[in-house]
Amino acid sequence: MAAIPRFLAACMAMASPLVYAQLLQPQTNTWNSTFSLTEEQIASLNLSATAANNINIAARFEQSNWATGSVFTDPFYTHLPTNASWAPAGSVLKVEAFTSTSTYTISPALALSRIVYQSKTLNGTLVPVSAFILWPYRPRGGASVSPLVSWGHGTSGLTPECGPSHVRNLWQQFAGPYSLALAGYAVVATDYAGLGVPVYPDGSEIIHQYLASPASGNDMLYAAQAAQAAFPGELSPNFAVVGHSQGGGAAWGAARQQVEAQVPGYLGAIAVAPVTDAIGTGRESGALDYSFITIAKSLLSIFPSLSLSQMLTSTGINTVRLFDQVQACNSVINTAIIQLLAANATLSRHEFWDSIYISTWEDLVRVSEEETEGPLLVIHGVDDAVIPEALTFAAVRGTCDKFPRTQLQYIRAAGMTHTSTLYATQQIWFEWLDARFDEAARRVRRPNHKSCECKISTIGSQSPRPLDQYRHEPNYYLMFALDFYQVA
DSSP: OOOOOOHHHHHTOOOTTTTTTTOOOOOOOOOEOOOOOOOOHHHTTTTHHHHHHHHHHHHHHHTTTTTTSOOOOOOOHOOOOOGGGGOOOOOOOEEESSOOOSSOOOTTTOEEEEEEEEEEOOTTTTEEEEEEEESSHHHEEEESSSEEEEEEEEBBBSGGOOOOOTTTTTGGGGGGHHHHHHTTOOEEEEEOOTTTSSSSSSSOOOOOTTOOOHHHHHHHHHHHHHHHHHHHTTTEEEEEEETTTTTHHHHHHHHHHHHHHHOTTEEEEEEEEOSHHHHHHHHHHTHHHHHHHHHHHHHHOOTTTTTTTHHHHHHHHHHHHHHHTTTTTHHHHHHHHHHHHHHHOOOOOOGGGHHHHHHHHHHHHHEEEEEEEEEEEEETTTTSSSOOOHHHHHHHHHHHHHHTSSSSSEEEEETTOOHHHHHHHHHHHHHHHHHHHHHHTTTOOOOGGGGGOOEEEETTTTTOOOOSSSSSSSOOOOOSSSSSSGGG
């Protein structure tokens, strides 16, 4: 047999040892799941054959993108140590220093770890949370330790299976965590409480408090503290917070929570396309049914006297139950709600939209017009159709009016949309992060509030091409390769 060129041998080494004898087959994006809704589940929502098929395909796609199988069968997420009931927030509960990347689709030249740590819910209850850590090949600037960034992901879903640490691409891949790590930062990325680790030590369900930004802000702050404790001497003693969308709200929430939490080493936060007004976003987009379906269990966790029947119609209640049963994440949630709304289903009780529960919830989860710790950089795409930029502008203006000397900088990215803004402004957040870590290294004191001011600016006018020529939203996804020819 003729010698195989080295580069081809290297490609084949990434595939199965049986590659020589295999008959190559096309690979679908649902290759690792046979999920199907039950007849009872289909009947509970009166789903058409098309709707049921589409939800099945979306669920198979999600399950095929689990890197470590179900979190319910992975001991990393389910076997908690005895101190998980009482260890203070920021404590490390579990460390997996080396996580095999063979089933992930992470960038080459990065390494992966996972941790479980203690955080706090919105009302201060201790809660175990999972996270991953992405390690750079070379710390930024050739430093002896990696500067630490706590990353807050955009919406991935509502249930434990939606924790990015067990998803092949770690959720948002090059839009955030991969780019940060490739630039030399170590990235600790919380799953958020209720995503990943499914239950408390006593076996009760951990409910993901979706869009309760102060709670997710806690998760980001304490993830950084726990990562530093898990890997002493390998991470910088300082850290910054960066998040997008739900994570943008969480990053702003971290800046709010830090006023009291005072987690050591905090340098500031970057909030990209942040959720600042969940109900307002639903009203602006005409999607309040969607909003209430997604926050329903979050509301229940905050208001024990509240019931689903007060918020949702019978169809809405059955939708929430279905999401729990199938462990729905974004693909399933969006597919199902599109199918239901296309069939003219009503999911929420409209009289609940203006209830005292909603106004109270908005007060509890608000991050704007609140005091924040350290410098805060807020970025938003002017053409964002998911979270209208006008809402963030109003949140910034309200904060600046109330705290005119706060260290808040707001950048509006002309022509950019919800996801493209992350890519368009990466240079800006790298420069901002470098400045914060440089100040910390030189022990430069940040100016106090009395000498600061809010700053608002717009970028895009100097772009080399007309703004309408730039790509807005991604039209691709990362997929795990089963055969060597797919990564040729």
